[in-house]
Amino acid sequence: MLSSDKDIFKKAKLTADAGFHTKKNMEMVFSQGIDAYIADRHFRKRDPRFRDRNRFKQIARKERKSRWFTSRDFIFDMEQQICICPAWKHLYVKNKNFVTRNGYKAIAFMGKKTECRVCKLRERCLRYPDRTEIRQVHFFMARRIVQAAPS
Known part of the structure; x- marks a missing residue:
């Protein structure tokens, strides 16, 4: 413990967000x-001032769906492993069998630079068309890969 003459918390108050709310802290x-004064992780669920918090999430989801293309807007044939974008261009396979950080097996497709740069649907296909060159789409092939425990 700090000595009383060097204790910075003697006259001050400590405030922190919910990220610091741990048992140890x-x-x-x-x-x-x-x-x-440290907010706990469930503060917004209890506080009546945040009663309408989910209303804005729904609006944002609907707006996002209507503004940009999602993987559902792409044609994907798992058997032939081909993908066609909303502009009817074929995307090429970037990676056939990669495993995501969460352990899901997926196939990744990527558009051609020469086609994506001049595409009329670019504004709806890319969230940041000014700084993103090409579209990438991932399709998940298997739920979660379970690895055997080492013996």
Whole structure:
């Protein structure tokens, strides 16, 4: 513990967002007698001021769906492993059997630079058309790959 003359929390208050709300941090704050205000992870669910929080999520989802193409707008033939974009251009296979960070098996397709750069649907296909050259689309082939435990 800090000596009383160097204790920065003696006259100050500590505030932090929910990312700092851990059991270890709470125990330290209480044991040291620090005047702290740290939001817990469920604060917005309880606070009546955030009652309408989900309303805005729905609006954002609908707006996003109508503005940009999603993988559902692409034609994907798993058997032949081909993908056609909304502008009727064939995308090439970037990676056939990659595993995502969450353990899902997928196939990745990528558009051709020469076709994507001049495409009339570019504004709806790319979220950031000014800084993204080509469209990439992923289709998930298997749910989650379970790895055997080492023996």
